[in-house]
Amino acid sequence: MLTIRNLHASIEGEKILKGINLEIKPGEVHAIMGPNGSGKSTLASVLAGRSDYKVTEGSVTYLGKNLLELSPEKRAGEGLFLAFQYPVEIAGLTTTNFIKTAVNEIRKYHGKEPLDAVQFLRLMKEKMALMNIDQSLLSRSLNEGFSGGEKKRNEIFQMAMLEPKLAILDETDSGLDIDAIRIVANGVNKFRNKDNAVLLITHYQRLLDYVIPDFVHVLYNGRIVRSGTKELALELEERGYDFIKNEVNEEQEA
Template sequence: MISIKNLHANIEGKEILKGINLEIKAGEVHAIMGPNGSGKSTLASVLAGRDGYEIMKGSIVFENKNLLDLEAEERAREGIFLAFQYPVEIPGVSTTNFLKTAINQIRQHRGKKSLDAVAFLKLMKSKMKLVEIDQALLSRSLNEGFSGGEKKRNEIFQMAMLEPKLAILDETDSGLDIDALRIVSHGVNSLKSKDNAIILITHYQRLLDYILPDFVHVLFDGKIVKTGDKSLAMELEKKGYDWIKAEHGSLETI
């Protein structure tokens, strides 16, 4: 589904990603872990097409298309979804109105007719159950005054509505209590299928108790330095990142 090769990216002249290689097939769940500042969120932003990142080298091919040629909104319409670590507030715009605009622009792009109000509401009702979100929240201004948990649930609700091929969850578990974590994970698990793929960016093994990854990658200093299965996450939980730093971080100590 997506193939990232030797990806190098800078922010304001500083190299953050230093040669990322990653292959993800449909039906897979990949977890990306790593210490603060290792480049996890940068990778998410680069995949989603955020401005302000310079791609120095490498390629990203998504469903046979060169992703780097596409604008952020075109990537979204092709089926890339980013659940934000810090969802943005848009005063005066309800989630409902926001999603309706988004869905219809995506449908237009795919040559489909706009959803009418009835069909849209029906779709919304069916997806609301997945993340146990209620109508009142969806009528409020997007993310304005939402609790941390509400914001994250709302992100997963949007994912459910937009049905992406590749979903990138950027620290969706941070700031969630156990109940919210369970609800969010349940939502993600029910959206998982053999046709889509998920990238989980997280600090904690805890999330992987709920969403079972096929692969776990450790990102350190802009590179994937280790890949394994869930047991790698368990090992990190026990031993921390120091041993990884010891193996790969010699440059940083200078």
């Protein structure tokens, strides 16, 4: 589904990603962990198409297409979804109108008729129950005045509404209490199936207690330095990131 080869990216001249290699197949859940500043969010941003990041080397193939050539909206049309670490507040645009526009724009991208009001409402009700989201939240301005937990739930709700093929969750667990993490994890678990894939970007192992990853990768200094299964996450939780940093630094010196 997604093949990242030797990806290098920088922002304002500063090199952040220094040769990422990653392969994600349908049905898989990958977790990317790593200390602050390792490049986790940069990777998410580059995949979603944020324009202030410049790809200087490497390739990203998504469903057989050169992902890096596509505009952010086309990436979304092709089924890529990024749950933002910091969802943007937009006063004056209701969450419902936002999601309705998004759903219908993506349908249009696939040459499908837009959902009418009734169809949309039915879909929304179904997904609202899933995410434990209240109607009153959706009639408010997008993310404006939402609590941290509400914002993250709203991201996962959008994911449920848009039904992407590849969902990238950028630190969706950060700042959430344990109940909110459960709700978010529950949403992700209901979403995952054999045809889609999830890339979880997280700082802590906590979320992985609820969403069991098939693969865990450690990102450090712009590269994936370790890959393994969920046991790797547990090891990181126990020993901290320092042991990885030390190992990597020793390898480089050797």
